[in-house]
Amino acid sequence: MIDCPNPMNIAEIARRANVSTATVSRTLNQSGPVKAATARKVWRAVTELNYYPNSHARALVSGRSRLIGLIVSDISNPFFPELIEAFQSLAAEKQYDILLTSTDYLTERMTECLRRMLERKVDGVAMMTSEMDLSLIKELGKRNVPIVFMDVGQMGPRMSHVAIDYGNGVRQAVDHLVGLGHRHIAFITGPLDLHSARTRRQAFLDGLRHHGLTPERKMIREGMHTAEGGEQAMAALLRLAKPPTAVVCSNDWTAIGALHATHAAGRRVPEDLSIVGFDDIPLTRYTHPPLTTVRMTASDVGSTAFTALFRLISQEAVEGDVYQIPTRLVIRSSTARPRRK
Secondary structure, three states: OOOOOOOHHHHHHHHHHOOOHHHHHHHHHOOOOOOHHHHHHHHHHHHHOOOOOOHHHHHHHHOOOOEEEEEEOOOOOOHHHHHHHHHHHHHHHOOOEEEEEEOOOOHHHHHHHHHHHHHOOOOEEEEEOOOOOHHHHHHHHHOOOOEEEEOOOOOEEOEEEEEEOHHHHHHHHHHHHHHHOOOOEEEEEOOOOOHHHHHHHHHHHHHHHHOOOOOOHHHEEEOOOOHHHHHHHHHHHHOOOOOOOEEEEOOHHHHHHHHHHHHHOOOOOOOOOEEEEEEOOHHHHOOOOOOEEEEOOHHHHHHHHHHHHHHHHOOOOOEOOEEEEOOEEEOOOOOOOOOOO
16 A cells, blocks of 8 residues: 555545556556556646655555665765766666765775665665675675675676776776887876775786786885875885886876876976876866876766666566676877987
């Protein structure tokens, strides 16, 4: 039975829309098939009658909370608001509310967030982060809660994976720099306890070896996927007796910090040093100079994550699947041929 503060409301809606009360209930609760034209009539009547369903009661009736958990790594990173907007837009279309939280790259915070979501009985969780607590993931699996991961690659019943092609993007960045004539190339990683950071670092090393270049340990610096981390790592690279002529960064926020450190040291980009980022956040078009970067469209990640999760929640898919997100290099003004000595 549909939830309502006044039992007459459902009958009024049915009379106004010229449909049965059962059709109204199926439409509002999304608990059964209703033709699109009929659903529009019901929702028009709902609007005209100024009716607001009680979501808590509806959850008791349907067995669903109409809540979805969304976990991201760093809400201050401009990549994630675009992802969240795309995810939330699709959720709203399907009449789901979002429980959003940010882990700040801390596994213990991710664990706390997941536990709170379980207490709220979310219908599913999208984990757009690399911080994993495997014991808690197993607990979610036992409770039959649908999950979508990013970066991790874990799959199973009611578990899907949004796979970003980091390797292709980093290899394109290395190919571009080598093609310009750079041979002394550094890399600023993300936190190396993250799977995605290790994947990008390995792709960089493989890219160098593909071109017959020997990786140097001192040319690999760990950052924190933050501007501050990029600034500190870049400053350390510039202090080397033989600093690099080009630097690939694990994300754009890191690259922006690297740009700042380079300017602070009195060096010019790209005349003295070429810099490449990763993500293509909107800000990269307005840095000085505009940043060459690997595009991984955040809105595509967000919409793909919701689609994958909704398929599991609605049981369109029972077994997990892999959803591929492509990457490609976007060349702007922060890369050029190295200066001749």
